[in-house]
Amino acid sequence: MHKLLEDAPGKKALYLGNEAIARGALEAGVACATTYPGTPSSEISLALFEVSKETDLYFEYSTNEKVALEVAAAAANAGIRSLCIMKHVGVNVAADVLMTLAYVGVKAGLVIMTADDPFMFSSQNEQDNRYYGKMAGLVILEPSTPQEAKEMVGMGIELSEKLGEPVILRTTTRVNHSTAAVTLGGIPTRATEGSFTKNPFQYVTIPAVSRKLHTRLLARLTEAEKLSDESPSNFIVGSGPWGIVVNGVSFNYVRDALSELGIGDRVSVFRMGFSNPAPKKRIAEFLAGREKILVCEEGEPFMEEMVKAVAQENGVVIPIKGKAAGLFSREGEFDPALVRGVAARFFGVKDLPAARIDLSDLPEIPARPPNLCAGCPHRATFYEVKAAAGGRTLINPTDIGCYTLGVLPPLSSADFLICMGSSLGTAAGFSRFTKDKTVAFIGDSTFFHSGLPGLVNAVFNNHNFTLVILDNGTTAMTGHQPHPGVDMAEMGFSGYNRISIEEAVRGLGVKTVVVTDPYKVKKSVESIREALDAPGVSVVISRQICPLYARAVKRPRRKPFAVTDKCRNHRDCVDKLGCPAMSVVNGRVSINREQCTGCAVCAQVCPENAILPVKD
Amino acid sequence: MKPVRLIIVAVGGQGNLLAARVLGEAALSENVPVRMSEIHGMAQRGGVVESAMIFGDAESPIISDGSADVLLGFEPAETLRALNRANPETVVVTNTATLPPFTAAIGRGVYPEMEKILSLLRAKTGRVIAFDALALAREAKNPLALNMVLLGALVRTGRIPVTPEAVRRAIASETKKAFVDSNIAAFELGFEKAA
Numbered sequence: 001m002h003k004l005l006e007d008a009p010g011k012k013a014l015y016l017g018n019e020a021i022a023r024g025a026l027e028a029g030v031a032c033a034t035t036y037p038g039t040p041s042s043e044i045s046l047a048l049f050e051v052s053k054e055t056d057l058y059f060e061y062s063t064n065e066k067v068a069l070e071v072a073a074a075a076a077n078a079g080i081r082s083l084c085i086m087k088h089v090g091v092n093v094a095a096d097v098l099m100t101l102a103y104v105g106v107k108a109g110l111v112i113m114t115a116d117d118p119f120m121f122s123s124q125n126e127q128d129n130r131y132y133g134k135m136a137g138l139v140i141l142e143p144s145t146p147q148e149a150k151e152m153v154g155m156g157i158e159l160s161e162k163l164g165e166p167v168i169l170r171t172t173t174r175v176n177h178s179t180a181a182v183t184l185g186g187i188p189t190r191a192t193e194g195s196f197t198k199n200p201f202q203y204v205t206i207p208a209v210s211r212k213l214h215t216r217l218l219a220r221l222t223e224a225e226k227l228s229d230e231s232p233s234n235f236i237v238g239s240g241p242w243g244i245v246v247n248g249v250s251f252n253y254v255r256d257a258l259s260e261l262g263i264g265d266r267v268s269v270f271r272m273g274f275s276n277p278a279p280k281k282r283i284a285e286f287l288a289g290r291e292k293i294l295v296c297e298e299g300e301p302f303m304e305e306m307v308k309a310v311a312q313e314n315g316v317v318i319p320i321k322g323k324a325a326g327l328f329s330r331e332g333e334f335d336p337a338l339v340r341g342v343a344a345r346f347f348g349v350k351d352l353p354a355a356r357i358d359l360s361d362l363p364e365i366p367a368r369p370p371n372l373c374a375g376c377p378h379r380a381t382f383y384e385v386k387a388a389a390g391g392r393t394l395i396n397p398t399d400i401g402c403y404t405l406g407v408l409p410p411l412s413s414a415d416f417l418i419c420m421g422s423s424l425g426t427a428a429g430f431s432r433f434t435k436d437k438t439v440a441f442i443g444d445s446t447f448f449h450s451g452l453p454g455l456v457n458a459v460f461n462n463h464n465f466t467l468v469i470l471d472n473g474t475t476a477m478t479g480h481q482p483h484p485g486v487d488m489a490e491m492g493f494s495g496y497n498r499i500s501i502e503e504a505v506r507g508l509g510v511k512t513v514v515v516t517d518p519y520k521v522k523k524s525v526e527s528i529r530e531a532l533d534a535p536g537v538s539v540v541i542s543r544q545i546c547p548l549y550a551r552a553v554k555r556p557r558r559k560p561f562a563v564t565d566k567c568r569n570h571r572d573c574v575d576k577l578g579c580p581a582m583s584v585v586n587g588r589v590s591i592n593r594e595q596c597t598g599c600a601v602c603a604q605v606c607p608e609n610a611i612l613p614v615k616d
Numbered sequence: 617m618k619p620v621r622l623i624i625v626a627v628g629g630q631g632n633l634l635a636a637r638v639l640g641e642a643a644l645s646e647n648v649p650v651r652m653s654e655i656h657g658m659a660q661r662g663g664v665v666e667s668a669m670i671f672g673d674a675e676s677p678i679i680s681d682g683s684a685d686v687l688l689g690f691e692p693a694e695t696l697r698a699l700n701r702a703n704p705e706t707v708v709v710t711n712t713a714t715l716p717p718f719t720a721a722i723g724r725g726v727y728p729e730m731e732k733i734l735s736l737l738r739a740k741t742g743r744v745i746a747f748d749a750l751a752l753a754r755e756a757k758n759p760l761a762l763n764m765v766l767l768g769a770l771v772r773t774g775r776i777p778v779t780p781e782a783v784r785r786a787i788a789s790e791t792k793k794a795f796v797d798s799n800i801a802a803f804e805l806g807f808e809k810a811a
Contacts, residue, residue: 012644013644014637014640014641014644014650121655173655174653174677174678177653177654177655178651178652178653178654178677178678179637179640179651179652179653179654179677180650180651180652180677181644181649181650249676249677251675252675252676252677253675253676255675256674256675256676335676335678335679335680335681336676336678336679336680336683337680337681337682337683338680354682355682355683355703355704355705356681356682356700356703357682357699357700357702357703357704357740357741358740359699359700361736362696362699362736363728363732364725364726365693365696365697365725365728366693366716366717366719366720366724366725366726366727367717367719367724367725368627368662368663368664368694368717368719369663369719370662370663371662371718373662574722575722578718578722579718580662580718580721582718582721582722583716583718583721583722584721584722584723
């Protein structure tokens with residue numbers, strides 16, 4: 001039985017924040033969960049994917065976040081409690097659905113889980129998704145701990161049903177990826193049979209309908225404001241004359257700071273867990289009798305602007321500060337000492353002495369950047385594209401996945417990246433307006449996510465570039481989730497279809513399509529050259545399984561390779577591939593036998609044929 | 617209970633997340649409040665994995681620079697790199713078996729001398745326990761039990777508010793059945809080494 005299905009109400013168990021959220025969905029009777037994977041939200045989906053194998057929970061890895069939210073929106077309007085999970089930038093993809101789904105509303109509860117990533121541990125920006133709640137007119141819940149994250153799924157489902165609107169559960173990395181003891185609740189049976197009552201004048205958003213729906217949404221928002229004022233997620237700790245308004249994980253930092261500074265009796269803390277719409281009455285009450293207010297929130301001054309607006313409406317003229325020079329930044333994430341320092345400065349008390357070590361005489365430690373794995377087929381593909389170009393300058397728009405690491409030398413095969421799927425649209429722009437050959441890279445999962453429309457566009461508008469689809473048979477970056485091109489039987493699942501990238505590309509009208517095995521260097525270079533020389537849009541499908549995934553699904557292993565005495569120390573292998581299984585020991589190249597996956601790409605690159613399989 | 621803050625640094629694949637999990641379960645079993653967090657965005661791709669564990673009465677799940685009471689390093693250069701997390705009182709437990717980053721392997725940067733690493737650690741922190749944990753893991757006939765060896769040494773410092781018995785029980789319940797015996801053996805070797 002899956003850990004998350006443990007039937008032990010009242011038991012305390014160590015849960016990762018993301019596991020707690022998945023458990024919360026099960027405890028809330030969620031019967032439909034949809035997602036596109038993205039860090040820091042991925043473990044929620046992974047847990048529910050596994051649970052769906054053992055239960056009647058419906059789970060799907062949708063092709064992208066927009067589709068995921070559409071599936072969940074319909075499920076909720078058929079009376080099925082639903083959860084839709086994505087990382088913060090995933091909401092950008094789903095935003096078109098979100099904005100109008102707020103008009104249409106839901107019948108059964110729908111929680112949209114968005115995981116923000118301050119400091120961008122694994123993201124391309126650090127946007128603050130609370131503004132989505134404000135823009136769409138939806139309730140936002142923000143937990144401070146894994147326990148609360150679990151509870152807020154159920155709370156979100158209830159609020160969603162009460163208001164007839166989806167509810168946004170907004171976390172940050174430090175809630176998703178922290179672990180703490182969580183008290184389990186019971187798991188009810190799920191309602192899995194839905195029904196839909198037709199009512200086009202409520203559900204079909206033609207202008208005449210939408211005008212009425214907008215009026216209804218605003219009325220619901222007024223109702224939600226009352227709920228925000230009454231919500232137990234908005235609470236006050238302490239009764240001192242100084243005030244702190246805080247949300248999310250920062251609440252923990254504030255509590256530690258106040259006890260370490262010894263000013264708990266002088267400060268009252270307003271913890272906002274129901275942050276949209278603003279609990280205006282509660283804020284006004286909090287402001288009364290306070291001397292000054294510090295607003296502590298990562299990201300944008302969302303609560304700060306709200307508190308200042310309430311102060312203005314109530315004629316309160318005390319200092320209210322948050323994002324300012326010398327106080328909090330809009331960049332990165334907070335930590336306990338940072339929050340303590342700002343609180344000490346703002347309230348004019350002495351901070352604890354810093355117990356830092358002098359690090360000025362530390363030697364330079366060689367960096368340990370993430371790197372494509374030993375035997376990663378992407379490395380071979382990047383090498384082969386360069387070889388096929390034969391010294392021509394290439395512009396390489398790239399996309400989101402492991403292969404983004406191709407940006408690092410010696411591969412240096414990434415020139416431009418914005419978001420999921422952007423390789424195609426930007427390739428069109430670059431190829432239209434520059435003389436250099438454009439070769440775009442996209443992974444298989446990203447191709448299905450948002451590459452397809454860009455390819456359709458390129459064919460229709462007769463753009464001129466080569467697209468290389470790096471088909472490693474899985475969504476590798478986020479932990480080997482399936483995508484529509486994956487063989488689900490190999491993962492132990494049945495009842496799925498499999499979509500051929502090659503057929504899809506040909507079906508869209510691409511004339512030059514070559515399929516290569518990047519582990520066969522010479523042949524791949526020839527095929528890629530053919531694609532580079534073809535006019536219009538050409539596609540290379542570079543197909544070889546991710547070695548980590550191959551190991552996970554127990555594919556047979558290949559023999560490792562070793563450098564023999566024939567080596568003349570050209571070092572093409574090291575200098576052109578940069579495989580982490582290779583190192584230079586005492587001036588000679590050596591291959592780590594444990595790390596080598598036997599891909600044989602270095603052996604083909606070696607001008608002396610000096611790299612050979614290990615003999616047992 | 618006064619909080620005790622532990623930072624664990626390792627290279628992806630060295631098993632520090634499992635070590636943290638075992639320690640967390642041990643703490644929970646003895647009703648010691650515990651909070652943990654981890655950053656492992658691209659761990660599988662050879663990057664650094666860092667776990668923070670806070671035992672006792674504190675709310676924050678992360679540890680600020682200079683605030684680690686104990687620093688456990690699975691790889692010596694990574695221990696040195698994490699010194700910004702330590703302070704002059706910090707107890708450091710580190711493996712001395714190296715895993716040079718590929719940047720050093722291909723000549724972009726030089727891996728520091730072991731003696732230099734250890735003398736810097738000793739000069740700047742409260743106490744340093746350094747030994748070849750990989751050798752002990754091999755002695756326990758399970759090179760992957762490097763994490764359990766280090767866990768043994770860590771518990772022996774007496775700075776972590778969990779008993780060795782609770783950790784042994786957690787190893788038995790949290791690690792794969794086939795490896796429990798060798799994991800316990802590895803734990804004991806580390807525990808003895810740090811005596």
